[in-house]
Amino acid sequence: xxxDPDLRLLLVGPTEVADGLLGALDPTQRARVTVRxxxxxxxxxxxPTAARGESTVRTAVQAVQDGFADAVVSAGSTGATVTAAAxxxxxxxxxxxxxxxxxLPAVDGPVVLLDVGGTLEPGPATLARHAVxxxxxxxxxxxxxxxxxxxxxxxxxxGKGDRLRRAADPALAAVPLPCGARYVGLVEGYDISLGTxxxxxxxxxxxxxxxxKAIEGAYAMAGGPPANGGAPRAAALLGVAGTVxxxxxxxxxxxxxxxxxxxxxxxxxxxxxxxxxxxAEIPHDPAPDRNDxxxxx
Amino acid sequence: xxxDPDLRLLLVGPTEVADGLLGALDPTQRARVTVRxxxxxxxxxxxPTAARGESTVRTAVQAVQDGFADAVVSAGSTGATVTAAAxxxxxxxxxxxxxxxxxLPAVDGPVVLLDVGGTLEPGPATLARHAVxxxxxxxxxxxxxxxxxxxxxxxxxxGKGDRLRRAADPALAAVPLPCGARYVGLVEGYDISLGTxxxxxxxxxxxxxxxxKAIEGAYAMAGGPPANGGAPRAAALLGVAGTVxxxxxxxxxxxxxxxxxxxxxxxxxxxxxxxxxxxAEIPHDPAPDRNDxxxxx
Numbered sequence: 128x129x130x131d132p133d134l135r136l137l138l139v140g141p142t143e144v145a146d147g148l149l150g151a152l153d154p155t156q157r158a159r160v161t162v163r164x165x166x167x168x169x170x171x172x173x174x175p176t177a178a179r180g181e182s183t184v185r186t187a188v189q190a191v192q193d194g195f196a197d198a199v200v201s202a203g204s205t206g207a208t209v210t211a212a213a214x215x216x217x218x219x220x221x222x223x224x225x226x227x228x229x230x231l232p233a234v235d236g237p238v239v240l241l242d243v244g245g246t247l248e249p250g251p252a253t254l255a256r257h258a259v260x261x262x263x264x265x266x267x268x269x270x271x272x273x274x275x276x277x278x279x280x281x282x283x284x285x286g287k288g289d290r291l292r293r294a295a296d297p298a299l300a301a302v303p304l305p306c307g308a309r310y311v312g313l314v315e316g317y318d319i320s321l322g323t324x325x326x327x328x329x330x331x332x333x334x335x336x337x338x339x340k341a342i343e344g345a346y347a348m349a350g351g352p353p354a355n356g357g358a359p360r361a362a363a364l365l366g367v368a369g370t371v372x373x374x375x376x377x378x379x380x381x382x383x384x385x386x387x388x389x390x391x392x393x394x395x396x397x398x399x400x401x402x403x404x405x406x407a408e409i410p411h412d413p414a415p416d417r418n419d420x421x422x423x424x
Numbered sequence: 425x426x427x428d429p430d431l432r433l434l435l436v437g438p439t440e441v442a443d444g445l446l447g448a449l450d451p452t453q454r455a456r457v458t459v460r461x462x463x464x465x466x467x468x469x470x471x472p473t474a475a476r477g478e479s480t481v482r483t484a485v486q487a488v489q490d491g492f493a494d495a496v497v498s499a500g501s502t503g504a505t506v507t508a509a510a511x512x513x514x515x516x517x518x519x520x521x522x523x524x525x526x527x528l529p530a531v532d533g534p535v536v537l538l539d540v541g542g543t544l545e546p547g548p549a550t551l552a553r554h555a556v557x558x559x560x561x562x563x564x565x566x567x568x569x570x571x572x573x574x575x576x577x578x579x580x581x582x583g584k585g586d587r588l589r590r591a592a593d594p595a596l597a598a599v600p601l602p603c604g605a606r607y608v609g610l611v612e613g614y615d616i617s618l619g620t621x622x623x624x625x626x627x628x629x630x631x632x633x634x635x636x637k638a639i640e641g642a643y644a645m646a647g648g649p650p651a652n653g654g655a656p657r658a659a660a661l662l663g664v665a666g667t668v669x670x671x672x673x674x675x676x677x678x679x680x681x682x683x684x685x686x687x688x689x690x691x692x693x694x695x696x697x698x699x700x701x702x703x704a705e706i707p708h709d710p711a712p713d714r715n716d717x718x719x720x721x
Contacts, residue, residue: 171579171581172581172582172583174583205578232645233645234645244578247578247585247586248586248587279634280630280634281502281541281544281629281630281633281634282468282673284468284469285469286469286471288544288630289544289545289630290545292630315634315637316633316634316635316636316637316638316639316640316641317637317638317640317641317644318641319638319641320638320641320642320644320645321641321644321645330634332578333577333578333585333586333589333631334630334631334634336578336613337576337577337578337612337613337627337631337635338613338634338635338638339613340612340613340614341613341614341616341617341635341638341639341642342613342638342639342641342642343613343614344613344614344615344616344617344618344639345617345638345639345642345643345646345655346642346646347614347617347618348529348530348531348617348618349642349643349646349647349648350646351646358642376579
């Protein structure tokens with residue numbers, strides 16, 4: 128509210144929590160805040176489909192559907208947010224599995240990592256589709272020219288990796304990429320932090336999620352993140368028809384603020400619409416990956 | 425050679441490389457070095473089974489079999505080293521899948537992470553077996569009392585994770601653990617670096633490998649590892665009948681030295697024999713996990 132005078136907030140949650148926040152704002156800022164009282168939240172231990180009923184995340188998504196809000200920011204259960212967004216806003220054509228996309232600072236500019244928890248068990252076709260999403264996102268959201276796209280594995284030599292990686296490597300090599308992007312093959316864990324070989328790192332949501340948190344832990348161990356920013360505390364959800372940002376479950380005030388700033392940045396660039404349009408030009412395999420998990424539990 | 429006067433080295437590799445190393449030593453140290461000239465090395469891009477023929481790694485393993493050496497240290501292809509060690513030294517009874525074990529410095533003492541690349545696609549039974557191995561290793565190699573063992577996932581609430589984690593969680597909860605260890609349930613990426621919730625983190629070899637390299641990259645980004653040491657550059661291979669240490673493929677002189685020091689430490693404690701004996705007391709499911717990958721490619 129302080130750094131972005133054009134921002135208006137719709138708070139969805141228990142009244143007393145909203146009141147605490149409103150009390151910390153001056154009258155001018157308060158005029159830019161609306162409250163929609165909802166008591167039921169989907170807990171971290173609940174099944175994601177609990178978000179189908181009346182809940183904070185479902186109500187927030189509904190507000191976007193109804194045109195009362197332009198974007199959703201949630202620091203709640205990732206699975207519940209992905210489920211509510213996919214059901215409420217709908218998926219893009221040709222994207223069965225949404226991806227959570229995080230941007231990490233690296234030596235040679237930002238590195239886009241996906242998926243960090245949207246789809247825990249993708250098949251090769253979904254990884255190839257996510258490569259397209261990631262390339263478009265790097266170009267649209269971060270103005271990366273001709274993004275280099277890599278597939279995360281245990282070595283950079285062809286053939287390294289488990290069955291999923293060995294099947295996905297040729298799938299990524301074959302898929303046409305937007306924005307002048309090119310596939311550089313297999314990359315390794317340190318390429319995410321260094322960014323010298325790659326701008327977009329594709330992996331399954333399980334690996335991406337634990338990786339992101341491990342990097343966060345390493346920065347904490349090293350006495351704090353590097354000067355240009357540490358592990359991101361917010362990720363964009365790509366593949367649903369709207370702007371949705373998921374914050375870390377343990378997010379503090381600064382993290383939620385950076386999540387809101389990311390949502391505003393993406394909405395102002397029409398990142399979702401532009402990425403969706405770029406995606407529509409890329410042919411894809413209409414057969415879904417059968418072993419995909421519907422959403423993150 | 426300088427820090428450990430009791431150490432004797434058997435160098436296995438091309439003569440000219442050995443000569444370069446010998447030239448850097450003084451005559452007393454040189455007397456502690458033997459050279460076994462072997463030209464053929466298994467390349468990083470070769471299939472691991474290339475290690476079956478005459479090669480540096482196979483020759484080094486043979487030297488242990490023949491009693492000429494007590495331990496093998498390799499900075500070559502992980503898959504080739506695991507294959508050569510499993511074939512040459514044999515696997516422990518009840519361990520179909522060896523595990524590479526890395527020790528990370530954490531806020532509250534060392535954290536043992538396994539597997540970091542020995543078995544890329546374990547099933548739940550293998551993960552449960554690796555939990556036993558990790559607990560015994562933490563106690564034997566690092567004197568951790570009553571180790572807390574966790575399963576890496578995307579959240580700590582029960583039910584979080586992909587199908588492998590959801591199947592492995594009850595398997596780990598059911599397995600008896602040695603050395604007073606107890607299973608604490610699901611842990612997350614940052615628990616590896618912080619170590620406040622867990623001493624032993626169990627995961628598949630794919631995730632562990634990319635995770636370890638991501639942590640290494642994060643430390644490089646943060647301007648260097650923390651004072652008490654960064655990401656380990658050497659890992660112990662558990663499950664084969666002998667002391668085997670695998671160094672990072674991009675290991676420098678200090679990294680190889682720390683790998684040799686780790687091998688000497690483990691051999692002097694008879695870590696392999698002690699862990700094996702502890703393992704023998706734990707009942708296990710004789711049915712192998714069918715989807716295990718034989719060795720890391």
